[in-house]
Amino acid sequence: MQRRTVLITGGSSGIGWALSGFFAIKGWNVCIVDVQEPVRFLKGMRLFKADIRDIDKVQIVIEKCIREFGGIDALINNAGKTDKNHRRLLDIPYETWRDIISTNINGTFACLRSCAETMKERGRGNIVNITSLLAQRGFARIGDAVYSTSKAALEMLTECASVELLEYGINVNSAYPGVPVNTGFFDYLSTDERAKLAEPTIMNELVYTLCNLEPGEVTGRSFSVANWLEDSALLKARKRAFAE
Numbered sequence: 001m002q003r004r005t006v007l008i009t010g011g012s013s014g015i016g017w018a019l020s021g022f023f024a025i026k027g028w029n030v031c032i033v034d035v036q037e038p039v040r041f042l043k044g045m046r047l048f049k050a051d052i053r054d055i056d057k058v059q060i061v062i063e064k065c066i067r068e069f070g071g072i073d074a075l076i077n078n079a080g081k082t083d084k085n086h087r088r089l090l091d092i093p094y095e096t097w098r099d100i101i102s103t104n105i106n107g108t109f110a111c112l113r114s115c116a117e118t119m120k121e122r123g124r125g126n127i128v129n130i131t132s133l134l135a136q137r138g139f140a141r142i143g144d145a146v147y148s149t150s151k152a153a154l155e156m157l158t159e160c161a162s163v164e165l166l167e168y169g170i171n172v173n174s175a176y177p178g179v180p181v182n183t184g185f186f187d188y189l190s191t192d193e194r195a196k197l198a199e200p201t202i203m204n205e206l207v208y209t210l211c212n213l214e215p216g217e218v219t220g221r222s223f224s225v226a227n228w229l230e231d232s233a234l235l236k237a238r239k240r241a242f243a244e
Helices: 014-025 055-069 095-121 143-166 201-210 231-241
Strands: 005-008 029-034 045-049 075-079 126-131 172-177 223-224
Touching: 005 014, 005 055, 005 095, 014 029, 014 075, 014 201, 029 055, 055 095, 075 095, 095 126, 095 143, 095 172, 126 143, 126 201, 143 172, 172 201, 201 231
Parallel strands: 005 029, 005 075, 029 045, 075 126, 126 172, 172 223
Antiparallel strands: none
8 A cells, every 4th residue: 555645734832743643653754844843754754944934845746755755645734933022012123023923824834725736636635723722712812813813713724724725635724722732932931730641642543533524425524532522423434534
C-alpha cells in the first residue's frame, strides 16, 4: 500500500508535533511546515522551513512535497499565534493584532488554497483547520479577542471552503481540543500549573479520523474532542481509519 502524505503547519511543537509523530507512526509521509525544527525526527518526517504568511513560499513547499512524495492527501492547518500577554482590545498594539491575524487567517488561507489546488487535480483530499473553543459563540473571554477572532474566522473559512470544494472530492472540517493544552501558548505558567493542562496528544485520534475521510463523507463540520464520538458518521470513519 502506497504511503499517504500529510502536510502539517506548525508541526514542530505542541499539538502540531504530537500530530506529526502520530501520523509518522501510522506510516504516513509527514511534511512539517514550520519556522523551527522539531525536537526530533521520526521516520517519514520532512521539515520545510517557511513562513506560511508568504503564499509564494507556501507554493514552493507544496511543489517540493509533491515532487518528493507524489501528492498531498491531507492538510492540517495547525500553525497559529496568540497574545500571551492577554491584552484587552484597547491595549493590544495594532502591530501585534495584525501579526496574529496575518498568521492565523492569511497563513491558513494560503496553505488551504495551495493544497486544495493540487487535491482538486487528484479528485480527493482532506483539510482540517485547528481552531479553538474560544472561537465558538458564547465563549468570549477578556484578553483573548485577537486569538478568538482569528479562530472564529477559520470556522467560517472551513464552512465556505467545504461548500466550494465539495465538487472536487475535498472535505474541509475544523477541530479543537475544547480545553487548555500544555503548549508554548502557556509557557508563562509555572511547571505545576502546566502539569494540570491537557496533553498535546489530545487531538491525535480526532484529526487522524478527519484525515481519513472518503470524498463527501463528512465536510463543513466543526468537532471538539468532547463531542466527536457522538457523531455516527465519524464513528464509522474512525473504525475504518484505525483498522488499516
